[in-house]
Amino acid sequence: xxxxxxxxxxxxxxxxxxxxxxxxxxxxxxxxxxxxxxxxxxxxxxxxxxxxxxxxxxxxxxxxxxxxxxxxxxxxxxxxxxxxxxxxxxxxxxxxxxxxxxxxxxxxxxxxxxxxxxxxxxxxxxxxxxxxxxxxxxxxxxxxxxxxxxxxxxxxxxxxxxxxxxxxxxxxxxxxxxxxxxxxxxxxxxxxxxxxxxxxxxxxxxxxxxxxxxxxxxxxxxxxxxxxxxxxxxxxxxxxxxxxxxxxxxxxxxxxxxxxxxxxxxxxxxxxxxxxxxxxxxxxxxxxxxxxxxxxxxxxxxxxxxxxxxxxxxxxx
Numbered sequence: 001x002x003x004x005x006x007x008x009x010x011x012x013x014x015x016x017x018x019x020x021x022x023x024x025x026x027x028x029x030x031x032x033x034x035x036x037x038x039x040x041x042x043x044x045x046x047x048x049x050x051x052x053x054x055x056x057x058x059x060x061x062x063x064x065x066x067x068x069x070x071x072x073x074x075x076x077x078x079x080x081x082x083x084x085x086x087x088x089x090x091x092x093x094x095x096x097x098x099x100x101x102x103x104x105x106x107x108x109x110x111x112x113x114x115x116x117x118x119x120x121x122x123x124x125x126x127x128x129x130x131x132x133x134x135x136x137x138x139x140x141x142x143x144x145x146x147x148x149x150x151x152x153x154x155x156x157x158x159x160x161x162x163x164x165x166x167x168x169x170x171x172x173x174x175x176x177x178x179x180x181x182x183x184x185x186x187x188x189x190x191x192x193x194x195x196x197x198x199x200x201x202x203x204x205x206x207x208x209x210x211x212x213x214x215x216x217x218x219x220x221x222x223x224x225x226x227x228x229x230x231x232x233x234x235x236x237x238x239x240x241x242x243x244x245x246x247x248x249x250x251x252x253x254x255x256x257x258x259x260x261x262x263x264x265x266x267x268x269x270x271x272x273x274x275x276x277x278x279x280x281x282x283x284x285x286x287x288x289x290x291x292x293x294x295x296x297x298x299x300x301x302x303x304x305x306x307x308x309x310x311x312x313x314x315x316x317x
Contacts, residue, residue, distance in 0.1 A: 055100075055103060056096050056099065056100060057100060058093075058096055058097045058100045061093065061097045061131055062097075062100070062131070064131050066130055069130070069131060069132055069133050070090055070131075070132055070133065071083075071132070071133040071240045071242050071243040071246075072090065072091070072094055072132055072133065072134045072135075072138065072240070073240075073243065074135060074137055074138050077141075078135075078137040078138045078139075078140060078141050079138070079141050080094055080095075080134075080138065080141075083243075094132060095145060097128075097131065097132075098128070098142060098145050098146045098149060099145075099146075099149040099153075101124055101127065101128070101146055102146040102147070102149035102150040102153060103149065103150070103153045105178050105179060107120050107123065107124050107127075108120065108124075108146075108150050109183060110154050110157060110179070110183070110187060111183050111186050111187065111190075113190075115147035115150055115151065118147075118150075121143055124143070124146060125139055125142065125143065128142060133240045133242050133243070134240070135240055157176075158191055161174065161175065161176065162187075162188075162191050162192075168188055168192070171188060172184070172188070
């Protein structure tokens, strides 16, 4: 099945531990000492187990109202690249949210052999649009991301509920409650089929299978057709109209604030200049008053010096 992980020796699980008694006999260790050492190891191992966190649930996003949707900015390939702030990584949150949808058994049961046959993709896309503002250009990337997350989830599910237990009875008793009984029976039938294990090419083991119409190193949703229709010299961005309107409103608000700030600065500068001019004018008027008094005194002295003493005396009295 496409995308499923393989566990080496899964077809011979019953024979994995057959050599344990032989190893004890070859090492010539006393049975009691071996039991004590095994018991001690189990005790130590049990005390060092670490509680692993469960899968990401993203309850906050799933409970988000429609009117509080967050917008996603795309690059020229329809891949989310923003917005990213020091406080929040929206593209990362968006990717984790898609993973929770892919793990939802109500949307994507594990009984499908391939993501290609999943029939609820449109419903999944419509649900994504109720939580985020995403343009149609990103639909291909969104579905491929959920497909990759579904294959990883299927691989881990198979490892936990198929390879962990040896016989079908134990697997049946340990089956997860979220999977219907009929589906789990079908999974046991499908997954118990043996697969031929051939020698894999080293390059394919690292890079994975090459798919027609896809390009490596570009991420999901990029094909030869997309690259041919994209200019390599110009990096474009696909931004939802809501983001443009929001940015335009922010720009207008910033311009208003700048105008208000500029007006305050001009008024402050005007008051400062007015105060300086008034101070200079008052100082000049004071100096002019002093000069005026001095000039009047000098003129009177000159006039009185030209008059007869009797006239001056009469003027002063």
